[in-house]
Amino acid sequence: MKFKFLILSILIATNSIAQNFSGEIEYEIKIIPKNKNFNLDSLMNIKKGSIAKYVITNNKYKSTYYKDNLETYSYTYDDVSKRMYDNYVENPYITYRDSRRANFNYKGSKIHLDSTLIILDKSCFMVEYDSDYGKSKVYYSNEIKVAYDSFKGHKVGNWYEKLKEVDGCLSIKTITEFDEYYEIQEAVKITPRTLDNEEFSLPENKKVVASYTALDKRVELEQPNQNVINCYLSKIQDAIEKKGIKDSKTSYLSFVVTDTGDIKYVDALEDDSLGLFKVAIDILDNCDLKFIAGEIDGKPVSSLTYFPIEFNPKK
Template sequence: MKNLVLFLIIFPVICHPQYFSGEITYQIEILPKSDTVDVKDIIDMKHGTQAKYVITSKKYKSTYFKNNEYNYSYTYDDKTKRMYDDYRDKPYVTFRDSQKGNFEYFGSNVYKDSIINVLGHDCYMVVTKSEYGTSRTYYSDDIRVNYSDFEGHQAGNWYNKLKEVNGAIALKTITEYDTYYEIQEAVKIVERNVDDNDFELPKKPVAAAFSALDSRAEMMQPTPEQIQCYQEKVSKVSSKDGEKYICYMSFLLLKDGTIGYIEPYEKDDSGFYLVASDIIQNCGFQFQPGIINGQQVDSQVYFPVEFIK
């Protein structure tokens, strides 16, 4: 009887799955398909060459480093169902709705007999096809989370991916693009207690990304004076004959209509972005704030300004 009681006490502990909580460090490598591909240009477009992934029940955070310096992170919060994006050079944080898918997924196949070893963990392969290309991802049953903790997480097709592999976390991914391969492989796995401090956001304003809005911010009907201001500033720096060039600017639009943190999506050599910034600041355009659940919110806005280059 004593042995039976002991067995009944221990049995639930044995049967309870051991879910991973901790940190995984990945190294990211670019392999060109030909000598004409500039690897540096590709790396410059990426978030980083190293990533640290912290995950526990209902929360995770991916942090990317470039040249050993922090560059970008995204953090998932289950309470709000939001993903918070922070860029090193941006003065504010934006959030997305994790319940909204953000790319087209074509399908996947699991190959349990395709085995490699990553850091001592035997891994099987899943081949996935999406609009971004074809990926071969390797998972180990040793490193997994409770996939039901992330139910409804459609961004990145995350919940469906987890469910397909019973909550396993990717230890190596090879993604094929038109001109290169990207390899992301775990180089360090640390199982540890993870707490709320691991998911703290930086002390910056937080605004909705345009993709999170039910109704996006819109420019109010401009006055003749505002149109004239725009045209005069553009014509001063545009060529008489040339090709159309669109300079995309972004800014933070507060729910009271105030504009702040104006910056170019890309700085052009002609300095058009400086004129575009001047237009937004000084031509008096007004914008209707974005809306989520019927409420106006602080939001990120992209604004195009057309020049002749």
Template sequence: MKNILRILLICLSGILHSQNFKGEIVYSNTYESKVAQLSNNQLNVMLGTTQNYFTQNGNYKSISNGKLILWQLYINKENKLYNKMGNSETVYWNDCSIQGDEVLKAEVKKNAATILGKTCDEVILVCKSGIQKYYFNSSVSVDPNLFKNHKFGNWYDYISKARAFPLKMIIENQQFKMVSIATKIDNKDVADSFFDLPKDVKLEQSK
């Protein structure tokens, strides 16, 4: 009986581990400008110091307290990323099958950081645009096949290696360096309607 119980627990553990994370991750963001015309504080105001990231079933929505991009919405079945800018009523969208960058080298390092008490491995992407570092833990795991067509922003390059949502990101390019760290993880159901576009919204493809 003890052996049977042990096997059942192992099997259940595997099932739970394979489940896709759904819910909300809250990130705190800081920026370091690399151009004289743009201060760190201006980047804080434009891009936002707090990001609320909601995800379920391969969809995600990111809401920022910045003034430049108010929210981003990825609709999985369309493979499009919608962007609501603070200075326009139009919602602009990107075709996520177009990468817009190139990953030159990828590397994984074990036990690279501890975030919210969770030991995280690191994925380093050396890209044409700069260096991207992601830190992840299996507690927020996801099936990468959900995002197999999401090449935009090198997302599938990351998610295919980590198989989890990031708990910390360091994105560095010629203009600035951004550090984004999770401050809260909330595993919960998110209503399907949360990932709907607003009604009668004007749409236009990003150029």
């Protein structure tokens, strides 16, 4: 173990004089099922894409996903606000997370200097990670690195600690194991270049709102009056009878609650075959449910929230 640590220290010292990377890494994403009965098409439909283009320099980065050559999603880190901005192309809004709030519990890592690969003519060493997200093997090259101190405090993805452990080296290949499949993300093109601030800018035609994870105080439903309750129950019972529902079902809605309590951008998380999502949207649109805005630092903010509409037939 001491010998491996010494070798790693030498590698880091040798490469510390190398210029920090600024540019773009293009990754190809593949799914490998563990068994032949796995529904690969169903999984690919919900994945963000098969290509990811990652631009990074000290203090900032942006990752953009593509499916069938069309952009689907991107997330951008801003060092000034410490926010991560999530932009789904189909949504009329962008949400932000606080990068200083961890999203997973990381259990540990192990560096394997003797487990190496040559990827894009670069020698890579491997690190194993274990977390609530799953187990993964990540290959790094000492030739592609950033100043890890420029991301200090970035806890989402355990990003700062992972960078620090490998002296700022960036992932060249990642293999993540899930219950039924492996996901492999491997660099297919690395392009060093100067990055302009415009490459990290957000679309000006979209409203920016907080993710629920960024809130200090979550959105709350106001106590409904009897008219609201009657409207809600009437639409639920009507749907149960017309659609012949025998078992309890739930339709989940997403929407933005503005800092003044207005409801915008109502959508269903899933379009069920019975059309209950339409009833759920109708309830939110027409039954006058009211919500109290979420808060950050004691101030109300606009934020994305989720709300269940339950259809429970009488037994």
